[in-house]
Amino acid sequence: MSEKKPVLVLDDISMKYRVQSGSAELDQKRGFLGKLKGRITGQKRRVTVEALKPLSLAFYEGETIGLIGRNGSGKSTLSKIIAGHLTPTTGRILATDSPIMLGVNASLIQSLSGAQNIRLGCLAMGMTHEQIDEKYDSLVELTGLEKAIDLPMKTYSSGMSARLRFAIATAVDPEILVIDEALNTGDAQFKARTQARMDELRKNAGLVILVSHSISTIKQMCTRAVWLDKGTLVMDGDVAEVTAKYQSFMKNLAKKNNATARKIMQSGIATLPEVTIVDA
Numbered sequence: 474m475s476e477k478k479p480v481l482v483l484d485d486i487s488m489k490y491r492v493q494s495g496s497a498e499l500d501q502k503r504g505f506l507g508k509l510k511g512r513i514t515g516q517k518r519r520v521t522v523e524a525l526k527p528l529s530l531a532f533y534e535g536e537t538i539g540l541i542g543r544n545g546s547g548k549s550t551l552s553k554i555i556a557g558h559l560t561p562t563t564g565r566i567l568a569t570d571s572p573i574m575l576g577v578n579a580s581l582i583q584s585l586s587g588a589q590n591i592r593l594g595c596l597a598m599g600m601t602h603e604q605i606d607e608k609y610d611s612l613v614e615l616t617g618l619e620k621a622i623d624l625p626m627k628t629y630s631s632g633m634s635a636r637l638r639f640a641i642a643t644a645v646d647p648e649i650l651v652i653d654e655a656l657n658t659g660d661a662q663f664k665a666r667t668q669a670r671m672d673e674l675r676k677n678a679g680l681v682i683l684v685s686h687s688i689s690t691i692k693q694m695c696t697r698a699v700w701l702d703k704g705t706l707v708m709d710g711d712v713a714e715v716t717a718k719y720q721s722f723m724k725n726l727a728k729k730n731n732a733t734a735r736k737i738m739q740s741g742i743a744t745l746p747e748v749t750i751v752d753a
């Protein structure tokens with residue numbers, strides 16, 4: 474039997490956001506006097522949002538995972554935790570290499586030129602000057618900003634900034650690649666230009682995690698799907714089976730067949746294997 478090699482393990486990960494709010498809802502409940510009192514005493518309401526309930530998952534070399542679920546189900550939270558942009562409330566992540574998320578890694582400096590930002594961004598991702606020199610021309614080509622590359626970034630449109638960010642973020646070939654489609658803000662031309670680089674990155678990566686609302690994209694690209702709903706892991710497995718159940722769930726919800734939708738979700742949860750992470 475061939476042993477699958479785990480490259481990313483999520484061990485009992487959960488996430489609670491704590492938000493302070495001068496909540497309009499709370500003010501309404503308190504009434505005018507209460508509101509006034511709240512203002513005077515500087516009271517603030519603390520709200521806890523449970524974005525992810527504890528979950529454990531193991532991802533293996535060669536897999537492309539599709540994270541699916543309706544709005545607010547915790548997909549972006551999970552992808553940010555995997556990429557190290559958020560610290561989970563509980564749990565730990567074991568990975569063979571640092572996961573890289575496309576799109577948000579490069580924090581660029583508006584007063585510097587595109588060229589200077591490329592150098593800075595690549596240095597920040599751990600590349601050496603020699604490696605940057607070697608890649609520089611192809612990076613500029615990928616941005617499509619040849620003429621504007623020496624102008625300060627503050628003169629760029631949001632699409633031009635997105636191209637620059639994409640080129641920098643994809644300058645290294647990561648072993649574990651996280652792509653959140655919600656962050657993909659380029660126009661059609663930008664998407665076409667970057668598609669080839671995306672395909673190349675996916676081919677070279679050991680593991681890809683893709684967040685998308687497009688079920689056809691998930692079916693086309695992924696080998697396995699993970700369905701989240703309101704922070705709960707609902708189903709994990711074969712992409713055709715998971716997406717079929719998810720689509721049937723969504724169809725029933727749209728028709729307000731809530732009881733049927735709930736049953737579909739429960740039947741998904743019933744298929745979840747028990748995952749226990751054992752330290753090697």
Ligand SMILES: Nc1ncnc2c1ncn2[C@@H]1O[C@H](COP(=O)(O)OP(=O)(O)OP(=O)(O)O)[C@@H](O)[C@H]1O
Pocket residue numbers: 490491492522523524542543544545546547548549550551655
């Ligand atoms: N920074 C934050 N502070 C407070 N609550 C947050 C924050 N980010 C997300 N949430 C909440 O956590 C929950 C999960 O949000 P998340 O963005 O992870 O969902 P999602 O599945 O990616 O949603 P979408 O499909 O709409 O992008 C939601 O209830 C959301 O309101």
